[in-house]
Amino acid sequence: MTDVRVRDIFTRGLFEGEVRFSEPMSRHTSLRIGGPADVFAVPENVRSLAYLSNALREESVQFFALGSGTNVLVRDGGIDGAVVCMSAFRHIERRAEDSDAVTLSVGTGTLLQRLVLFSRDNGYAGIEGLAGIPGTVGGAICGNAGSFGYEMKDVLVSVDVMRPGGEIERVPAERLSFGYRTSSLARNDLVVSAEVRLLKGRPEDVAGRIEQFLGEKRSRQPIWEASAGCVFRNPAGRSAGRLIEEAGCKGLRIGDVVVSTLHANFFINVGGATAADFIALMREVAARVKETHGVLLEPEIRIVGRDDGDE
Numbered sequence: 001m002t003d004v005r006v007r008d009i010f011t012r013g014l015f016e017g018e019v020r021f022s023e024p025m026s027r028h029t030s031l032r033i034g035g036p037a038d039v040f041a042v043p044e045n046v047r048s049l050a051y052l053s054n055a056l057r058e059e060s061v062q063f064f065a066l067g068s069g070t071n072v073l074v075r076d077g078g079i080d081g082a083v084v085c086m087s088a089f090r091h092i093e094r095r096a097e098d099s100d101a102v103t104l105s106v107g108t109g110t111l112l113q114r115l116v117l118f119s120r121d122n123g124y125a126g127i128e129g130l131a132g133i134p135g136t137v138g139g140a141i142c143g144n145a146g147s148f149g150y151e152m153k154d155v156l157v158s159v160d161v162m163r164p165g166g167e168i169e170r171v172p173a174e175r176l177s178f179g180y181r182t183s184s185l186a187r188n189d190l191v192v193s194a195e196v197r198l199l200k201g202r203p204e205d206v207a208g209r210i211e212q213f214l215g216e217k218r219s220r221q222p223i224w225e226a227s228a229g230c231v232f233r234n235p236a237g238r239s240a241g242r243l244i245e246e247a248g249c250k251g252l253r254i255g256d257v258v259v260s261t262l263h264a265n266f267f268i269n270v271g272g273a274t275a276a277d278f279i280a281l282m283r284e285v286a287a288r289v290k291e292t293h294g295v296l297l298e299p300e301i302r303i304v305g306r307d308d309g310d311e
Helices: 004-011 046-058 112-122 137-142 203-220 240-246 275-293
Strands: 017-024 036-043 063-066 072-074 079-085 092-097 101-107 156-162 168-172 190-200 257-259 267-269 302-304
Touching (some): 004 036, 004 046, 036 046, 046 079, 046 156, 046 190, 072 275, 092 112, 101 112, 112 137, 112 203, 137 190, 240 275, 257 275, 267 275
Parallel strands (some): 036 079, 063 079, 072 302
Antiparallel strands (some): 017 036, 101 190, 156 168, 156 190, 257 267
């Protein structure tokens, strides 16, 4: 039950946006799995985001930012505190331009594929390999999304992060400690917008590369299924999907979660899967890979929330 003080945050007439209490996170994740969040809030603007973050901190309510719910598994017990959904922050604006490149300001709630299509239509090069990756720009930055030799860090100039007190700090990309599918951004960092720099090219060339990469992904990944993308990180110099396949795990099923027969590093919700099923399958797959190859797989997917029955 959400504390009365927390509910009062949304009755003072200072928050603009949508709020729901005990909201099932299965409605907001690409896996369609997840117990209820105590609070699910969608601020409409920066002012409301500042008010909300300050009010939650004053009441000592933990929170984390959510984009479109990809690459995340919410446990069956749901989420203590608040989920702050950044979906209203979705602009794409040209900020600077020269003969060779353009700098864009992009709201972090913008779907990554909308940015890819914008680059295609305008002949802006640099993110073609991100075609087909689900989620938002904010999520792509936090997890340094990448594919086919392209990574988000390669085009990022800076991010605007809301700090305690509501002020916006512009953080240069070089301070974000990017690594393989990681950055130094934390779950409660409210990244409002980002600046990305793309090179000018011919629209037909950019479009051709995007279509090529999309074609390859469609043939190799179950991008139309209910998944969270790749479950495990690729070990150095190895493919997690190949290791899982060689360990005989394709088609392995626990409950309603199945290891994809197309790409073994994708786990699919084929019905009413639970987070407990998903985690059990992760453990079984990791154990088989360890036994077969002597390699310990590390999760790429973020697991958040409380176990079912936790107080």
